[in-house]
Amino acid sequence: MSLKTRGSAAVDKAQRRLALLKSINENLDLGHGLSIEAYTRLIDNTRATLEAHNTLLSNLEESRKTITQMDKTLSELSERMLTGVATVYGRNSMEYSKAGGSSRKGSNSQKSISQIPSVVALPTTQPTQTATNGKGRLSNV
Template sequence: MSLKTRGSAAVDKAQRRLALLKSINGNLDLGHGLSIEAYTRLIDNTRATLEAYNTLLSNLDESRKTITEMEETLSELSERMLTGVATVYGRNSMEYSKAGGSTRKRSTSQKSISQVPSVVAVLTTQPTQTTTNGKGSLSNV
């Protein structure tokens, strides 16, 4: 997600106001610090600060992308290092555990299987047999 740079409605409005004030008098000075010169200076300083802010945002966004790429590369190398230790020493070794790998003990015994009763209940009634009576229909015997 890139950071949004910004403009300034206040700077835009002040720039237009400055042009209007200059139409009255290019050296207008209303006293108490209200002069074309002071107004122009503040507009320019605000614009410069806004440009510096937007430049910082751009640099920050670039730095964030660089850090993200570096973290991905570092994570991949970390995984490869652990896999290398597993290849050389084995996944059940002390060295693998020291490198941060988790050893899973493999169970040598089988899980017990639920016992099925060996005696199967026998049906007490026998199903009725059906035969054909020669006419193509079924009947009970």
């Protein structure tokens, strides 16, 4: 999952507004810090901070990919190391066990399927059959 870089609608809008304000007066100063100079400075600082942010995201994505690849390589080497110990000492050796391998003796993977308990026969009783005798009365058959 890569992190998305971003733009700024506020910077885009401010850039257009700056052009319109400059059409009034290149050195417009409305007092109380409302000047073309202050506005331009804030637009530039915001744009620079946004660019730095996007650069950091790009570097972070590169770093994430590097770590992922290194993890994969390390996992593969770990498996190869354990396999090497198994090749040299055997899978049932103490050395293999010390290296983190699990012995096949007594492991769950080698156990046979557990025996299914025998079914206990329950005595069954035959239901008494009843039928009508033709006159609407019940009689036992």
